[in-house]
Amino acid sequence: MEFEVQVRGRTARRWIMFGMIALGAMFLAIGLVLTGVTASFLSDAKRARGSVVALEWRDDDHGASGKTLEHDTPVAYPVVEFTSADGMPRKFRSSAGSNPPSYQKGDLVEVLYRADSPEDAQVNGFASLWLLPLIFGGVGLGLSGAGTAVAMVRRWRS
Structure with missing residues (x-):
């Protein structure tokens, strides 16, 4: 019985870790798109x-x-x-x-x-042009980085 609980805990942690990486990647992608939109706007404004x-x-x-x-x-x-x-x-x-x-x-x-x-x-x-790209990019980088760091530590420990 104890083994079964431990396996479920590992699976849940793995899903949380991959979820953080995926959500972070999505936020980072949105931040990059917003950066591109702003750069495009600035180039011909x-x-x-x-x-x-x-x-x-x-x-x-x-x-x-x-x-x-x-x-x-x-x-x-x-x-x-x-x-x-x-x-x-x-x-x-x-x-x-x-x-x-x-x-x-x-x-x-x-x-x-x-x-x-x-x-x-x-x-x-600054705020009207770059605030949203920085917020999305920063949150995405933070979440992806944290999820990747947890994955690397888990791999290093095992």
Whole structure:
């Protein structure tokens, strides 16, 4: 009976180890894809000077039930206005928000946009361009590395 429990424990640990490696590889792949998307965007993005015309405050963090949690704080998203190369004034809300706000009303910012779709603009800032690729890549690298390290230690011990 004791042998049977031990075999099940080994099997469960093996599945957890391979699950960590697989999940980490998936997160790492998503991080690499996001990095490629950002690099592609940067390679043919047009640049323009923009101005922060407002801060849009939102309560973004909600629990699984959809209710606002007690410790949530509102996040400020800069609303930026710029003129694209075709002479049209454009306005967009940045995809990256923070608290405390990274920008204030009236701040001048560099805007990046594609010439064929200037409505899909981004502020040229670290968070709006690189935060998601770094988060996914870092979590993926951590999970894959931990799972691989556990596998190597187990192999070394046996």
